[in-house]
Amino acid sequence: MPYVNIKITEEGATKEQxxxxxxxxxxxxxxxxxxNPATTVVVIDEVPLENxxxxxxxxxxxxxxR
Incomplete structure (x- = not known):
């Protein structure tokens, strides 16, 4: 079961993105x-810029x- 954790800054990624x-x-x-896509887990964490x-x-x- 693959587990992928994507971390992005909290800057308004849309639901569609x-x-x-x-x-x-x-x-x-x-x-x-x-x-197997049925057992592949993808989690997106949005991190505040100050963190x-x-x-x-x-x-x-x-x-x-800048």
Whole structure:
């Protein structure tokens, strides 16, 4: 049973975009590894910008600086 966890910043990914990600990742595992789509789990976590850090700073701070 494959389990895939996608983490993205919380910036308004639409319901349709998330649906496409779930279907696309599932189809990739079916095509490449022969996995059963009925037992493939895909979870999308949306992380607030202030909780995502790069280079010692939050993405929120980095984007405000730009």
């Amino acid at each position: 998330k649906k496409e990600l779930i279907a696309g990742v599932t189809n990739l595992l079916v095509r490449v590894l022969g996995k 995502w850090g790069i280079g010692g700073e939050s993405v929120e701070v980095l984007r405000k600086r």
